[in-house]
Amino acid sequence: MRSGRSRWLLDCIADLHSMFFPSDASSISMVLPTRWIVVDDQRMPVGHVAARTLRRRLEAVWLELPHAGNCSDLTPDRVHRIRVATRRGLVALDAFRTLLSSSRCAWFEKRLRRIRHAAGEARDLDVLADRLSNDSSNTTTIATPSEDKIQSLAARTARNRLVAMLARQRDVSRQPIHSISQKLRDDDWPGQLERLLDDIPQSHKQMRFGDYARQRFKPMIKRFFSAANRKLRHADEMHALRIEGKRLRYAMELFAGVFAPRTRARCYDSLEQLQKMLGDFTDHAAAADRLGRWANDRSALPLRQILVELHREEVAMADESRMLFVKWWRPSRRRTLRQRFDLALEEPSFSRSA
Numbered sequence: 001m002r003s004g005r006s007r008w009l010l011d012c013i014a015d016l017h018s019m020f021f022p023s024d025a026s027s028i029s030m031v032l033p034t035r036w037i038v039v040d041d042q043r044m045p046v047g048h049v050a051a052r053t054l055r056r057r058l059e060a061v062w063l064e065l066p067h068a069g070n071c072s073d074l075t076p077d078r079v080h081r082i083r084v085a086t087r088r089g090l091v092a093l094d095a096f097r098t099l100l101s102s103s104r105c106a107w108f109e110k111r112l113r114r115i116r117h118a119a120g121e122a123r124d125l126d127v128l129a130d131r132l133s134n135d136s137s138n139t140t141t142i143a144t145p146s147e148d149k150i151q152s153l154a155a156r157t158a159r160n161r162l163v164a165m166l167a168r169q170r171d172v173s174r175q176p177i178h179s180i181s182q183k184l185r186d187d188d189w190p191g192q193l194e195r196l197l198d199d200i201p202q203s204h205k206q207m208r209f210g211d212y213a214r215q216r217f218k219p220m221i222k223r224f225f226s227a228a229n230r231k232l233r234h235a236d237e238m239h240a241l242r243i244e245g246k247r248l249r250y251a252m253e254l255f256a257g258v259f260a261p262r263t264r265a266r267c268y269d270s271l272e273q274l275q276k277m278l279g280d281f282t283d284h285a286a287a288a289d290r291l292g293r294w295a296n297d298r299s300a301l302p303l304r305q306i307l308v309e310l311h312r313e314e315v316a317m318a319d320e321s322r323m324l325f326v327k328w329w330r331p332s333r334r335r336t337l338r339q340r341f342d343l344a345l346e347e348p349s350f351s352r353s354a
Contacts, residue, residue: 042210042258047202049209050096053254054200057092058108058193061085061115062184068119069178074170076126079119082177086116091250095216096200104196111189115180122173128287129166132159132310158306165303213255214345221341224248228334232326235285235318242278245271263344270337277328281321288314 061082067073068082089112093105224244230237249271252264259267288311294300295307 042208042213044209045202045204045206046096046209046212047099047200047206050099051197051200051202054092054096055193055197057085057089058196061089061112062189062193065115065177065181065184068122069174069181071171071174071178074126074167074174076123076130079122079126079174079177083116083119083123086112086119087246088250088253090116091247092254094247095251095254099200100196101199104192104199107192108196111180111184115177118176118180122170122177124286124290125166125170125173127283128290129163129170131287132163132166158303162303162306210258213258217251217255218345220248220251221338221345225334225338228329232322232329235282238278238322238325239282242275242282245274245278249275259344263340267337267340267344270333270340274329277321277325281318281325284314284318284321288318 064078064082064085068078070078090109093100093109093112097105224247227237227241227244230241232238232241249268252259252268252271256264291307291311291314295304295311300307
């Protein structure tokens, strides 16, 4: 079993090797966010690739967590980044699950989900506050239905009170993230990570990364298209598709080095577009749900009129976003994307093991 310092030194050597002796993956690193790619030759033992990848993914969560839980900094990007980092970490753990200690893997999965859940509330409030306070955009701003109401003193006062209420709730929403950060410091997240990595078997006789990637990626594609081929009549179905799309996209980043550059770029771009369009829908749907609950709360009676109006507009925008997506996500587009993924698994750059 290697110490954490020894493994760190090996990772540094491997990074230098990638710089001076790049594999095929280097030709596509400009397309994907380089922060999330571990550029490795697919002929390398999978244990080494797993250790390097998990270190980067889980260290990113640890570095972002204190900033996301900082109640004095309500920058929305902080919460967004911790949510993305936790999702990428969960995908990495799932991808290399067969190499990991089940108990140590479960420890990280439980805490990553806890972080993501806590950050979800903060993220929803950030999105809603941004649209309420940004009156300059017709496409992202929530506004009362008629211009005369917006200009009226009563409407402006109600809106300002609502924005102030959101500001207070956003501040409170950071506290659970901060508490988790403190708890994980006490639980020694860095030490837990070193123990997780030390348990990963290391041997030159292991399965090569390219073969392992192909084996693990196939069921991910199957899960995605199982969600993609549904009728998508309900918000839950669209949300499920978005989640599977994220998982597949993050897995593509993880396995970037074993894809043919052109095919990989096309698949990745399609998943990014899908995620963006579904994100518009889910943001509006989440805002509509929250505004509807507030409108029915007795404590919000003075703001009821504007809450009802905002709720109706969010519902309308969610419906519009859903129709735009369904029109875009036509059967021919799904078939083309599936064919590209199937081709990617068959191309020499993916299946080559020597």
